[in-house]
Amino acid sequence: MTDLAARLSAIDSQIADAARTAGRDVTEITRIVVTKFHPASLVRELHALGVRDVGENRQQELEAKRAELNGADALDGLRWHFIGQAQTNKAASIRRNADAVHSVDRAKLADALHRAAGEADHDVLDVLVQVNLTDDAGRGGVVPVDAPRLAEHILTLPSLRLRGVMGVAPLDEDPASAFARLNDVADAIRSVDAEATWISAGMTGDFAEAIAAGATHLRIGSAITGPRPDRG
Ligand SMILES: *Cc1c(COP(=O)(O)O)cnc(C)c1O
Numbered sequence: 001m002t003d004l005a006a007r008l009s010a011i012d013s014q015i016a017d018a019a020r021t022a023g024r025d026v027t028e029i030t031r032i033v034v035t036k037f038h039p040a041s042l043v044r045e046l047h048a049l050g051v052r053d054v055g056e057n058r059q060q061e062l063e064a065k066r067a068e069l070n071g072a073d074a075l076d077g078l079r080w081h082f083i084g085q086a087q088t089n090k091a092a093s094i095r096r097n098a099d100a101v102h103s104v105d106r107a108k109l110a111d112a113l114h115r116a117a118g119e120a121d122h123d124v125l126d127v128l129v130q131v132n133l134t135d136d137a138g139r140g141g142v143v144p145v146d147a148p149r150l151a152e153h154i155l156t157l158p159s160l161r162l163r164g165v166m167g168v169a170p171l172d173e174d175p176a177s178a179f180a181r182l183n184d185v186a187d188a189i190r191s192v193d194a195e196a197t198w199i200s201a202g203m204t205g206d207f208a209e210a211i212a213a214g215a216t217h218l219r220i221g222s223a224i225t226g227p228r229p230d231r232g
Pocket of ligand 1: 034036057083084168202203204205219220221222223
């Protein structure tokens with residue numbers, strides 16, 4: 001077994017343990033492997049190990065990896081999740097290259113993603129409302145009280161499908177309490193759209209707490225991929 005395969009299987013058994021402890025069915029939890037800063041070849045290796053969901057946080061890197069991996073041996077069934085801060089003027093590239101965008105935090109970005117849908121493009125982009133769980137308004141995400149209004153706006157854009165909420169626990173707070181707040185926002189969003197059931201939460205350091213708090217999508221990077229290469 002390679003180191004990568006060993007780390008992946010160790011994390012998957014920790015996910016299964018955390019789900020069991022929380023009394024949850026592990027099949028309702030999607031483990032996204034965050035491959036940022038790693039080469040496209042790592043995505044290929046992960047796919048060979050059965051990974052079908054990967055996450056990237058930079059538009060240029062997402063675009064470059066998809067270009068590199070396209071072609072005859074396109075990776076079957078692989079879904080790309082965009083999890084980083086998105087510039088409105090890069091919305092077309094993000095839409096072209098991602099299957100789901102977790103980081104929609106303003107109406108302008110939702111509008112730009114919608115406008116980037118082709119005229120004859122019947123497929124719909126999955127989007128999540130990113131919620132800022134810190135006290136710092138300058139961080140990514142909409143403040144919790146404004147999340148339902150953004151969700152309502154997204155529902156007016158037919159080429160976007162509202163899936164749920166995404167959050168990152170602040171470094172200076174117990175993740176359980178931050179994820180409990182995210183869960184409250186998730187409830188509010190479900191009362192706007194009952195189908196918006198995804199809760200994207202939990203990273204290498206806090207995925208067990210996220211599972212206990214109801215996360216449906218985990219975004220796990222370094223615990224699986226190993227340390228990120230020096231970006232020099
Ligand atoms: C990098 C990143 C992750 C994964 O972080 P790890 O600590 O390496 O698991 C998850 N979510 C977001 C938004 C990220 O940027």
